[in-house]
Amino acid sequence: MSLIELRGLTHIYSQGTPFEKTAIDGISLTIDAGQTVALIGHTGSGKSTLISHLNALLKPSGGTVLLDGQDIFASKASIRAARFRVGVVFQYPEYQLFEETVFADIAYGPKNLKLDEPEIDRRVREAAAFVGLDAGVFDRSPLELSGGQKRRAAIAGVLAMEPDVLVLDEPTAGLDPAGREDLLARLFRWHEIRGATILLVTHDMSIANRCERLVVMAEGKIVLDGAPEEVFAHDGQLLSIGLDLPAPAHIAKLLRERGLDLPAGIYTLDRLAEAILALRGKGAGPC
Amino acid sequence: MDPIIRINNISYTYPGSDKPALDGLTLDILPGTFTAVLGSNGSGKSTLAKHLNAILTPSAGKVYVDGMDTTDEGNLLAIRRRVGMVFQNPDNQIVANVVEDDVAFAPENLGVEPHEIRRRVDAALRQVGMYEFRMHAPHLLSGGQKQRVAIAGVLAMDPEVLVLDEPTAMLDPRGRREVLAAAESLCRERGITVVLITHHMDEAIRADRVLVLDKGRIALDGAPGEIFSQTAALEALRLTVPETTALITRLNAAGMRLPTTALTDEACAAAIMEALS
Structure with missing residues (x-):
């Protein structure tokens, strides 16, 4: 059974005023337990509005959100349950650190779950280790951490809730390439070990193409949904809605346009290199 | 040709820090060139950018803009007219309710004549491809459009140098393309000196020169082709190719x-x- 199901989800901001704006428009989507999904789309396409419904921060103007088949807005208890099961890390989460110590900040969620002290302690330590945050900083103020450490502490606070679904909005924005790589590797390892569902919101195609499924939004609707090779085959459509192809897919497109007979569905460097080397010596160039 | 920016062995340590953010950095930037500055988080990129128009002044060493010492407060206004800055977050840089008022803000403050303001605002908006949006409300624009309005606001001061500090970090791919194209055309067509600070290697490939900072110093300096052929050196500096x-x-x-x-x-x-x- 699907873990998350959106049925005809619509959200209209400032409904009934002259500023009325439909941010998401009748979206239906199911996500299975354990999937890794990238949600991509231009600024203002409705991505952030959509994810704010998954843990009941926004109430739909129309349609429903089901978690394990249950409407999350059915009761106060179901809303609370959704907040614990769906962990959302918003953009630049480091601005939301507020406790006196790093430990207290990461422990904030588990404390709200009314867990006992040893369990809170275990979860904080595990979450910090997962994101690569050294226990030596636990007693320091979050404000004393570097930018990268703050980002990790904020993500650890959500991991410590041990959610079934982890939603991250541009988790690597502003990080240097090594920091980006390290954080992504850690998040995917967390997914593998815990079997948790991951929904990554991004417009970085080199991040999106690591997920098994891509969901593309434009103007409040889902316009493409499939495996990366399927979605990236729609290159014209992606470019026209303001997105990009991953560089290997773009280079493959340019090579095809110049007459090279490359197979379809190439979007990683490995496959592109392999395909080019396979053509070498076959006299495959244009003649 | 004399450098438009001359940085002579500068160091800077933030108050309360025990580690210098810039540590004996020397650099000349020639007028009309496009320089990309790369480096890991904490390497000193943004601190360097803030020294280029005297938002920060060095703890040791000197920065000269068009020959003017940035530590001399008498030069401040003249330096800020020559070097304009655009930052990461487009929402923090907009002050007016109409696009053209926003672009006119700086020249109005500089006491420029009204007809000259009109001319500059129109020219600046055309230059970044935002003229047709001149009567729009800035907060309803996309991120890339807002950043181009911010660039137009700097252009209306008629600067010689445009410093962009991670201007695309919060933008979607189309917004990134728009902002980079605007910056490149200002350099190539109007001869404005552009300094682009970025975490994206692909944004640096069109520059004339790439600088890689590490621990507040210049670790690598060369044409993009020279810099990006050094895969191992870049990876050691937390970057990639x-x-x-x-x-x-x-x-x-x-x-x-x-x-x-x-x-x-x-x-x-x-x-x-x-x-x-």
């Missing part, structure tokens, strides 16, 4: 002979076609 270079390195390791200077996707595709034919 553009995907074109990664592909060419892979193909060359398998016996092909492609130039590592083919950095754009187009140049890379052309080089591969030539090698295969």
